[in-house]
Amino acid sequence: MTGTLLLRDRVALITGGGSGLGLGMATAMAHHGAVVVLACRRPETGEPAAAAIRDAGYDARCVQCDVTSAEDLEAAVASTVTTHGRLDCLVHNAVASPGPPSLVEEVDHDRWDALVATSLRAVFDGARAAYPHLRATGGSMVVMTSASGIEGSASLPGYAMVKAAQRTLAKGLAVEWGPDGIRVNCIAPLGLTDALSAACRANPVLEERLVRRTPLGRLGDPIEDVGSAAVFLASDLARYVTGQTLVVDGGGFLGL
């Protein structure tokens, strides 16, 4: 990644930042000059991830944070601001596993509660914790959603519900926070994470199907493709973009 540093001296907090798309976005943001704080439920994953970013010459650290705990989110925000003096971007990326496919009338209660806790309550708690700091910097929030929320899912209806709700929650926040100069946007990604790679290895037909429905003919890279979208939305290039969903999936979903 070369060129202008779009996030020089900015500070970003990324939930679920220790692996997958969260780590991809954190890495891309660090490449663009941001100090990145990886909020991770499991420090044993987050610490090596932060160390890898530092080893590449950038500024990163890990804070332990279970996003289902409002106290953990408040502490992660407070730690970020105390240590780095500011918060410019909160990326909400953490999500519970959607679990196996299910019928709508058989959405598992515990699975549903976990999805709501990680995808909606955590956005609510994180937004409240970050608000005064984002207002101080004229910062932004990025929420990771999914095109399945827009399409509706025949296989993962509960997951699609919370992802749909996230989009409209982001729009509401964009309206409420616009006068404070805070922008709120979503990314609906298709990224080749370690988890998706493993799923594709277990089911080779899956990757073929995903690629076949993707006009660009490949799955997105967590850093170069999805991470770049996060950099854009967090940067001044997107200073007049709020309440929007950026679908970063190689053209697979065209229904917006």
Next chain:
Amino acid sequence: MEPTVGEVRTLLVGDDSLTEGLHEGLIVRGHMVATVATRSFGNPEALTAAVDTAVALLGRTDLVVHVPRQPIDPVPLVDQTTSNWVAACEAPMTEALAVVRACRPHLVGGSRLTWVVPTVALGGAAGFAGAAAAAEGIRSLAKGAARQWGSEGIGTAVLAVAPEVAFGPDAGAPLAATTTLADPALARPGNPIYDLAPILSFLADPASAALTGATLVADGGVWMSP
């Protein structure tokens, strides 16, 4: 819950003034209507029992209409308590899933499950961010259910109504005013009895069989997309 005689057997789930208006309008349209007031149950098992009883009274179910509860007063998200948030966002979606579970055994080919939500699902809403998010989640539920049930001939739909109708005129009118620069084309937000219930009648009619998972916007001509 006592049903009124009519041709289309309709189960109405909800307990606010919008539900009451839809009930009256469906009766006017000749539906047999049984209503399950959501405040009458405190857990999913009680809801299922209430639905089973109502459907037994109806004899069959052609149309189920769920009107999730909506908050009345706008509260900025940063000023909300957790209980505010749960009531506005999490509870309506959980309730919608409970309605699906309770009603699914009674849905057969040709029947339809419909939700009535505010149009703020489409565009978000200041002061109602959680409620708007829940409404959008329910729209996704309707799509997922439509994809799963379509092969059985069971349909779903969403009726999106004006904020004034869903939240009441005091809170809803300011929201509607920020939705578009244009005035509502029909110069009224939509009367539950005379404007909205007839659309539900259409959704119960075989003429609408090819329509499923879709959102019909009936807000007097504010939202006009897609």
